[in-house]
Amino acid sequence: MNKIKTLEEAMSHIEDGMSIMIGGFMACGTPEKFMDALVEKGVKDLTIIANDGGFPDRGLGKLIVNKQVKRLVASHVGLNPEVGNQMNTGELDCELVPQGTLAEQIRAGGNGLGGILTPTGVGTVVEDGKEKIELDGKMYLLEKAIKADIALIGGSIVDKKGNVYYNKSTKNFNPLMATAADLVIVGAEKIVEVGEINANDVMTPALFVDYIVEV
Amino acid sequence: MNVKEIIAKRVAKELHDGDVVNLGIGLPTMVANYIPADMDVTFQSENGFVGLGPAPEADNVDMDLVNAGGQPVTAIPGAAFFDSAVSFSIIRGGHVDVTVLGALQVDEKGNLANWMIPGKMVPGMGGAMDLVVGAKKVIISMTHTAKGKAKILKECNLPLTAAGQINMIITEMAVMEQTDKGLVLTEINPEYTVEEVQAATEATLIISDDLKKMDIA
Numbered sequence: 001m002n003k004i005k006t007l008e009e010a011m012s013h014i015e016d017g018m019s020i021m022i023g024g025f026m027a028c029g030t031p032e033k034f035m036d037a038l039v040e041k042g043v044k045d046l047t048i049i050a051n052d053g054g055f056p057d058r059g060l061g062k063l064i065v066n067k068q069v070k071r072l073v074a075s076h077v078g079l080n081p082e083v084g085n086q087m088n089t090g091e092l093d094c095e096l097v098p099q100g101t102l103a104e105q106i107r108a109g110g111n112g113l114g115g116i117l118t119p120t121g122v123g124t125v126v127e128d129g130k131e132k133i134e135l136d137g138k139m140y141l142l143e144k145a146i147k148a149d150i151a152l153i154g155g156s157i158v159d160k161k162g163n164v165y166y167n168k169s170t171k172n173f174n175p176l177m178a179t180a181a182d183l184v185i186v187g188a189e190k191i192v193e194v195g196e197i198n199a200n201d202v203m204t205p206a207l208f209v210d211y212i213v214e215v
Numbered sequence: 216m217n218v219k220e221i222i223a224k225r226v227a228k229e230l231h232d233g234d235v236v237n238l239g240i241g242l243p244t245m246v247a248n249y250i251p252a253d254m255d256v257t258f259q260s261e262n263g264f265v266g267l268g269p270a271p272e273a274d275n276v277d278m279d280l281v282n283a284g285g286q287p288v289t290a291i292p293g294a295a296f297f298d299s300a301v302s303f304s305i306i307r308g309g310h311v312d313v314t315v316l317g318a319l320q321v322d323e324k325g326n327l328a329n330w331m332i333p334g335k336m337v338p339g340m341g342g343a344m345d346l347v348v349g350a351k352k353v354i355i356s357m358t359h360t361a362k363g364k365a366k367i368l369k370e371c372n373l374p375l376t377a378a379g380q381i382n383m384i385i386t387e388m389a390v391m392e393q394t395d396k397g398l399v400l401t402e403i404n405p406e407y408t409v410e411e412v413q414a415a416t417e418a419t420l421i422i423s424d425d426l427k428k429m430d431i432a
Binding site: 025026027028029051052055074075076077078079084087096098099100101102103104107118119120121122123124125126156166167168169170171172173174175176203 | 260261262263264277278279280281283284285290296297298299300302303306307326336337338339340341342343344345348349374375376377378379
């Protein structure tokens with residue numbers, strides 16, 4: 001099975017209104033060429049799930065500047081002023097989620113769990129509209145699992161089977177998101193033959209990966 | 216020393232050999248400058264590693280290695296990288312000994328507000344809510360007032376980051392510890408009187424019987 005696709009082939013699966021998880025942390029580990037390709041493709045009304053809002057000129061921030069995002073679920077948007085601007089005009093619906101909660105919601109989504117119980121956010125606006133559960137005298141919020149139509153992952157080294165190695169701090173949300181979407185597309189900085197990544201060093205096993213694009 | 220240096224130096228004294236520490240962006244980052252060379256403190260970066268080192272030389276920048284603010288950093292020997300779920304296992308799971316954060320407001324019930332000003336600034340909470348809930352010790356490091364306005368209040372009026380999680384507040388004027396009875400003034404900058412510190416503080420301070428002087432040299 002050949003998972004290696006051209007950028008155009010891979011992006012052809014992304015349509016208006018889809019939910020997309022985008023790996024990376026302040027653009028570190030984000031497959032930048034996918035962002036450029038989506039800007040060029042012009043798909044709109046997207047729901048983006050990511051750690052942050054990127055920068056206006058780097059990472060998924062480009063999609064927001066180009067007004068392709070209808071809804072953003074993220075933990076931090078302070079380094080892309082366009083998020084705040086579009087929230088104020090009502091063009092963008094932005095749900096801010098504590099970073100550890102977001103990581104666990106995505107992990108749960110990929111793990112067949114319905115959600116997680118976390119003490120984070122208790123006593124703050126984060127608890128609004130959510131079920132609170134007391135266990136052994138401690139209060140928790142029930143945070144539901146998150147899944148998406150597409151996950152766009154940034155891999156440092158990917159073998160032709162789809163095993164992924166992430167360099168240094170590029171790992172962040174990437175391995176979690178790779179488990180939690182219907183279609184997982186990895187942007188590979190380097191593609192190598194099967195066996196060239198030692199099995200001990202595989203961070204996302206190939207079974208989670210649908211397509212590989214050299215970027 | 217300037218105000219920030221006084222605060223950062225005092226915060227550093229709260230750290231111990233072997234501690235795992237998360238420093239917030241801005242003033243808290245300066246705490247790393249005051250740790251004795253023979254003390255082993257491991258810095259955690261919530262984007263996914265422990266063993267955070269100083270900023271790299273300009274000709275040695277690796278954009279695969281950034282801190283939680285997206286700025287290039289280095290990793291010391293013995294560092295470890297991991298994904299965001301493990302990062303917050305460390306944070307929420309109680310494996311961080313000390314977290315040092317800035318604040319917009321704090322209050323005498325140990326509440327913290329530092330993530331948004333409705334209608335003005337909504338940067339998001341990032342990892343702050345998890346850090347203050349999960350870390351064993353939460354230290355707020357900040358200037359005592361904002362343009363003369365009190366930040367240490369009877370009750371925060373900005374949206375909270377967490378309720379009742381603060382252990383200690385360190386400013387250029389004083390060191391305060393959160394207790395069941397309220398906020399206890401334990402150390403004071405010798406350039407100020409207790410009355411002056413109280414006047415700059417909306418919360419009612421309980422004066423420690425053993426009030427010490429802050430080292431500002």
